[in-house]
Amino acid sequence: xxxxxxxxxxxxxxxxxxxxxxxxxxxxxxxxxxxxxxxxxxxxxxxxxxxxxxxxxxxxxxxxxxxxxxxxxxxxxxxxxxxxxxxxxxxxxxxxxxxxxxxxxxxxxxxxxxxxxxxxxxxxxxxxxxxxxxxxxxxxxxxxxxxxxxxxxxxxxxxxxxxxxxxxxxxxxxxxxxxxxxxxxxxxxxxxxxxxxxxxxxxxxxxxxxxxxxxxxxxxxxxxxxxxxxxxxxxxxxxxxxxxxxxxxxxxxxxxxxxxxxxxxxxxxxxxxxxxxxxxxxxxxxxxxxxxxxxxxxxxxxxxxxxxxxxxxxxxxxxxxxxxxxxxxxxxxxxxxxxxxxxxxxxxxxxxxxxxxxxxxxxxxxxxxxxxxxxxxxxxxxxxxxxxxxxxxxxxxxxxxxxxxxxxxxxxx
Numbered sequence: 001x002x003x004x005x006x007x008x009x010x011x012x013x014x015x016x017x018x019x020x021x022x023x024x025x026x027x028x029x030x031x032x033x034x035x036x037x038x039x040x041x042x043x044x045x046x047x048x049x050x051x052x053x054x055x056x057x058x059x060x061x062x063x064x065x066x067x068x069x070x071x072x073x074x075x076x077x078x079x080x081x082x083x084x085x086x087x088x089x090x091x092x093x094x095x096x097x098x099x100x101x102x103x104x105x106x107x108x109x110x111x112x113x114x115x116x117x118x119x120x121x122x123x124x125x126x127x128x129x130x131x132x133x134x135x136x137x138x139x140x141x142x143x144x145x146x147x148x149x150x151x152x153x154x155x156x157x158x159x160x161x162x163x164x165x166x167x168x169x170x171x172x173x174x175x176x177x178x179x180x181x182x183x184x185x186x187x188x189x190x191x192x193x194x195x196x197x198x199x200x201x202x203x204x205x206x207x208x209x210x211x212x213x214x215x216x217x218x219x220x221x222x223x224x225x226x227x228x229x230x231x232x233x234x235x236x237x238x239x240x241x242x243x244x245x246x247x248x249x250x251x252x253x254x255x256x257x258x259x260x261x262x263x264x265x266x267x268x269x270x271x272x273x274x275x276x277x278x279x280x281x282x283x284x285x286x287x288x289x290x291x292x293x294x295x296x297x298x299x300x301x302x303x304x305x306x307x308x309x310x311x312x313x314x315x316x317x318x319x320x321x322x323x324x325x326x327x328x329x330x331x332x333x334x335x336x337x338x339x340x341x342x343x344x345x346x347x348x349x350x351x352x353x354x355x356x357x358x359x360x361x362x363x364x365x366x367x368x369x370x371x372x373x374x375x376x377x378x379x380x381x382x383x384x385x386x387x388x389x390x391x392x393x394x395x396x397x398x399x400x401x402x403x404x405x406x407x408x409x410x411x412x413x
Contacts, residue, residue, distance in 0.1 A: 004409055005348065007115060009401050011394050014107040020047065021087070021103065022095040031388025032095055036088035036130035037065065037166065042173030044087050048102065048127060055109050057125065061177025064145040064155050065129040065170045068181055071109050073122040073412065079187040080122035081412045082371075083108060083404065086131035086142075086363065093132070094390025096380065096397075101192040102127050104401045108408055120413030121187055128363045129170075136166045138327060143363035147183055147370045183370040188338050188411060191364040192376045192404045194392060198383025199356065206399040207346050207353040208377025211339055213368075214359045215296035215331030217303050221248055221287040224320040228281045238281060244319030245271055245285040251309055252289050255302050264293030265359075266302070294357055296331035330358075330365050335372035338411065342374050345406035351399045360385075374407070376400050 024044045025034030034040045045067065049059050052069035060068045070080060085101025105125035112119070128146075133139025136158040144150040156167030170176040195201075200208050225239035249268040256266035270288040291306075293299035310321050346353040356377060358365070364373045378400035381391040 004117065005406075007111065007117075007405065007409075009104075009107045009111045009405055010114070011398050011401065013110065014103060014401065015394055017051065017103045017106065018095065018099065021099050025089065027092065027388050029388040030095075031390065032089040032093045033091050034087070034089040034093070035091060035135040036132065037135065037169035037173055037175070039173065041088055042175065045127070045173070045175055048087060048106070051106055052125065055106065055113055057109065060179040060181065061175055062146070062179055062181050063152055063177055064142050065175040065177060066142045066146055066181065067127040067175075068179075069106075069125040071112075071123040073119045075120050078121040079185060080124040081187050081408055082124050082126050082189040082367075083191070083408055084126035084128070085191050085193055086128045088130060088132050088134070090132050090134045090386045092386075092388050093134075094385055094387060096194050096390060096392050097196065097385050098131055098193065100194060100378070100392070100397060104192045104397075104404055107401065108405050111405060119409065121411070123408065123412055124186065130166070131363055135160045136169075140329075140361055140363050140366055141166075143366040146181060147366050149366055149369075183367070186371055188335065188372040188374075189364055189367045190338065190342075190374050190376070190404060190408055190411075191362060192378070192400050193362060194380040194385060194390070195356075195377040195383065196360045196380065196385035200354070200377060200379035201381060201383055203354070204352070205354050205379070206351040207403060208356040209339060209342050209346065209353050210334060210358050210375035210377055211355050212333040212357050213330035213362075213365050214292045214294055214357055215299045215328070216361065217291045217299055217326065217328050219289055219303075219326040220324045221289060222322045222324055223248065223285040223287065223317075224322070225281065225283050225318070227275070227283045230279055230281055233281065239283075239318050241282045241285040241319055242273055244313065244317035244321055245273075245287055247313045247317045248287060248289075248321060251306060251313060255291065255306055259291070259293055259298070259302055262293065262295070262298065264291070264298060264302070266291040292330075292359060329361060332365065332368050334364070334368055334374050338372045338374035338407075341407040341410045342376055342403055345403040345410070346399075348406070349399065349402060351403070376403055376407075
């Protein structure tokens with residue numbers, strides 16, 4: 001691709017598309033609340049589809065609502081190179097998380113069109129459905145259905161807090177598609193994303209080359225006690241499920257600090273107490289917990305150690321504690337050849353760069369088990385993400401967008 005070594009995307013145009021996106025679902029503090037398959041998400045999807053069609057792309061929507069915008073290549077039978085991420089956000093999210101990857105993919109296509117460059121392999125800009133999981137759980141469900149890791153029926157039956165199913169929400173915004181896609185139709189995936197952590201920003205490094213992912217264990221803990229009056233019930237007779245949840249939370253926190261010296265962490269991120277009323281001791285608490293570490297074996301041992309502590313926590317709290325639903329992802333390496341293309345592009349530009357593991361979940365992690373995949377990280381201010389104050393500058397993201405363009409060109413030919 002030496003012939004196109006001086007090719008650059010139009011960063012002003014990309015920034016304008018990011019600003020247009022930032023107006024849909026905007027929050028008072030300058031962030032976004034564009035939950036998956038909400039009216040705002042539907043508006044953003046329609047805007048994105050219009051941009052893609054204006055760029056000559058043919059947009060296909062699959063039954064889980066993933067959007068695939070195809071640009072043909074010289075090889076009519078060639079498999080398309082995917083580039084993209086997601087357009088949905090957290091309820092108090094930022095303007096760039098995921099969105100940058102999708103709109104940078106669109107800018108790659110616009111740049112190629114502008115310079116009348118035809119690639120050998122087709123290109124496809126993708127917007128994955130419900131990456132965040134802020135409205136429908138689990139997260140990354142669009143890419144999981146695409147890969148076959150989750151069934152379509154399972155995904156469509158997920159409900160939000162109001163009891164609306166994911167399938168009904170897709171229908172409501174007009175993005176329940178019929179054009180099924182699967183990994184065997186594609187060559188590889190390149191995903192550009194803000195780091196969502198402070199390492200690049202603190203070290204003033206221009207680019208993160210993501211070589212793999214942290215191993216993640218998520219699980220639900222149920223704590224069972226007994227209801228009773230908060231006044232006259234004597235302390236020895238209380239079986240307060242919130243007390244059991246507090247002991248579990250502290251044990252999870254201790255696990256996180258034990259993992260910290262080797263890069264790991266763990267947290268309790270959600271509690272649901274029942275009956276959650278004044279004057280009555282709660283008899284049930286549902287907790288959602290998470291453990292992460294660069295080494296899959298280490299996080300597995302940490303999970304086993306926590307499980308062995310359950311009888312101790314039950315004795316302290318006088319409650320019953322059960323570990324229920326669990327899930328895991330990550331712990332894989334990204335494709336060495338595709339990562340190599342990213343590294344070569346970064347070196348050709350002379351950008352400072354660092355090899356990294358992603359600590360957050362991304363659609364590329366699902367894809368990597370079925371297709372060659374690579375990720376590129378850009379710095380974000382203070383590492384702040386899943387926050388309305390999340391911020392980047394053009395200078396922060398330009399190296400990543402340049403490298404994305406060159407890596408995709410190198411792969412697509």
